[in-house]
Amino acid sequence: MYRYDEFDNEMVSARVAQFRDQVERRLSGELTEDQFKPLRLMNGVYLQLHAYMLRVAIPYGTLSSRQMRMLAHIARKYDRGYGHFTTRQNIQYNWVALERIPDLLEEIASVEMHAIQTSGNCIRNVTADQYAGAIDEEIEDPRIISEIIRQWSSFHPEFSFLPRKFKIAVTGHKNDRAAIKLHDIGIVITRNGEGEVGYEVHVGGGQGRTPFIAKKMTDFVPRNKLLAYLEAVMRVYNMLGRRDNSYKARIKILVHETGADEMRRLIEAEFAKIDASNMLTLPDKEAQRIMAYFAPPAYETALATSDILQAAQSANKDFTHWCATNVVSHSQTGYAIVNISLKPIGGIPGDATDTQMEAIADCAATYSHDEIRVTHEQNLVLPHVRLDDVKAVYDALVPHDLATPNLGLISDSIACPGLDYCNLANARSIPLAQDISTRFADLHRQHDIGELKIKISGCINACGHHHVGHIGILGVDKKGTEFYQITLGGAADENASLGDITGPAFTEDKVVDAIENLVDTYMNIRTSADERFIDTYRRVGMPPFKERLYAD
Amino acid sequence: MAQHASKHAAFQALTANRLLDGEVVYFTESGTWVEDFAAALVVESAKAQDLLTRATSGDYEAHIIEPYLFEVADGVPVSVREIIRAKGPTIHSHFTKPFSDKSV
Ligand code: SF4
Numbered sequence: 001m002y003r004y005d006e007f008d009n010e011m012v013s014a015r016v017a018q019f020r021d022q023v024e025r026r027l028s029g030e031l032t033e034d035q036f037k038p039l040r041l042m043n044g045v046y047l048q049l050h051a052y053m054l055r056v057a058i059p060y061g062t063l064s065s066r067q068m069r070m071l072a073h074i075a076r077k078y079d080r081g082y083g084h085f086t087t088r089q090n091i092q093y094n095w096v097a098l099e100r101i102p103d104l105l106e107e108i109a110s111v112e113m114h115a116i117q118t119s120g121n122c123i124r125n126v127t128a129d130q131y132a133g134a135i136d137e138e139i140e141d142p143r144i145i146s147e148i149i150r151q152w153s154s155f156h157p158e159f160s161f162l163p164r165k166f167k168i169a170v171t172g173h174k175n176d177r178a179a180i181k182l183h184d185i186g187i188v189i190t191r192n193g194e195g196e197v198g199y200e201v202h203v204g205g206g207q208g209r210t211p212f213i214a215k216k217m218t219d220f221v222p223r224n225k226l227l228a229y230l231e232a233v234m235r236v237y238n239m240l241g242r243r244d245n246s247y248k249a250r251i252k253i254l255v256h257e258t259g260a261d262e263m264r265r266l267i268e269a270e271f272a273k274i275d276a277s278n279m280l281t282l283p284d285k286e287a288q289r290i291m292a293y294f295a296p297p298a299y300e301t302a303l304a305t306s307d308i309l310q311a312a313q314s315a316n317k318d319f320t321h322w323c324a325t326n327v328v329s330h331s332q333t334g335y336a337i338v339n340i341s342l343k344p345i346g347g348i349p350g351d352a353t354d355t356q357m358e359a360i361a362d363c364a365a366t367y368s369h370d371e372i373r374v375t376h377e378q379n380l381v382l383p384h385v386r387l388d389d390v391k392a393v394y395d396a397l398v399p400h401d402l403a404t405p406n407l408g409l410i411s412d413s414i415a416c417p418g419l420d421y422c423n424l425a426n427a428r429s430i431p432l433a434q435d436i437s438t439r440f441a442d443l444h445r446q447h448d449i450g451e452l453k454i455k456i457s458g459c460i461n462a463c464g465h466h467h468v469g470h471i472g473i474l475g476v477d478k479k480g481t482e483f484y485q486i487t488l489g490g491a492a493d494e495n496a497s498l499g500d501i502t503g504p505a506f507t508e509d510k511v512v513d514a515i516e517n518l519v520d521t522y523m524n525i526r527t528s529a530d531e532r533f534i535d536t537y538r539r540v541g542m543p544p545f546k547e548r549l550y551a552d
Numbered sequence: 553m554a555q556h557a558s559k560h561a562a563f564q565a566l567t568a569n570r571l572l573d574g575e576v577v578y579f580t581e582s583g584t585w586v587e588d589f590a591a592a593l594v595v596e597s598a599k600a601q602d603l604l605t606r607a608t609s610g611d612y613e614a615h616i617i618e619p620y621l622f623e624v625a626d627g628v629p630v631s632v633r634e635i636i637r638a639k640g641p642t643i644h645s646h647f648t649k650p651f652s653d654k655s656v
Binding site for chain 1: 573574
């Protein structure tokens, strides 16, 4: 894993001291709220409905067990005993008191964590495939270039006051688990004809009020030129992005209004200038230095199959189900990737208590080379588990309600905080996710239905990714009451697509029935159990679903 | 749900968050900010702006942030948003705040 160097340490400590002073001045009345608000936002502190919320960055979703233990400690000491993992691979605390935040930040800085660039109109925390460095057929670990981007973008003066926030995601695998086409910049690590590693760059994706799938700007940028290329994209955006209207300020609008071809031309022209100056050419030595941090762990030599695992599977059906759903094969022979569902039946998607976090930290320390990953689908991953240890991990997770075998199934939904916490919300998201999960509690039924991604947002800002849910649910406000609009056919993977609205919105008490009607319709018309919900929708389109949904 | 008070509201109350910890607070008749909605001062809409002006002037304003008016009818907040702010999140029963409507 990446370790802070002297510069990182100084930068984070200086920021904590600066924020402590700002909080003191706010509490003494020296700073007004108007003066203080942008300062707190730069440090990840939002005001929500009931309290302040602090968002802590988890760069590219990677945590050590020491860091996870610290997150548990923070939950216990400064919050109400839990934290919420978000769709941006971060963690949010919902109940922190302003006066205690400087102490909190000082504590997390001791394990190389911070809340910088988790808010505001800057380049936000870079996200990456949660299976980085563990999945077979990966071209390169995406965390390497993510870390290089982090170092380039942190406190970059030119990009601290962009027209709007800016999000970058990276995948090193053909199966996109990082939703890269829904980001301002999405990067796919690739190889050219000569076998050299480089980057395919997509620009202008995003969700929110006006969703767009990103457009491919280039097939290949060599490793040492990527920062120059990204700087070129940022410069074009900074120069031409709309600052007069926040609804039109994201780069997706610029790409849409300018056209992909013209945008490509503008970026290339800027890129040529920066490249000629050689200022941002990444020295090979520096790339190698960062790469060393992400070298594979010291794997043991092991067989491709495990007698211990097989015996455990023969003896325990629940364990077998969990393995089939939540355990993924690893690039290293004799190892597996273990997914920890944070979606127990009827639970709150993405929430973890202090004791759960500690249990996961223990598992990572003992069984996963000290590593944990956060997924944008609000689950956690132990990336490097020996096949011989998979049952021991399962046994450690079960008592903490962390072994629900539902990865990718209907109860594994994404839900934003919604109106239970969020100041911008129209409607609640979490209770809906809980009700759907409870309605489909029968795991046999869930497995029978197969992969089905439900994504729920409490308002058009789309933090719950509803546009790209196979079934998306969007909370809308009608005169102070909650309604829900349903979309079908969205996807966030390499075949990304935006969902289509079914029709009029549903009242809260009708939504779960509506979801069940959609599922029943799919089950009746799918050609086989292998045809997923999204495949069926793409084959038949909206009519049969709509007909059933609005039959009464 | 960002807009809190409808133009046709007959009665309104004034809420904010406490500067120190973000807790939801309501403005009372005696000029204090308290956590309990039952103690909130409810006024006819015609007088609501005056209430906002009074509450955000002088000493009061330093201890709270983002004050705004919201609609009250039959002794309870009208919008789901304000009911949730008054009662706490609906998803953790142990975080629910004591809540009594003003008609009791
Ligand atoms: S989608 Fe809306 S309601 Fe949900 S967290 Fe984002 S801003 Fe809040």
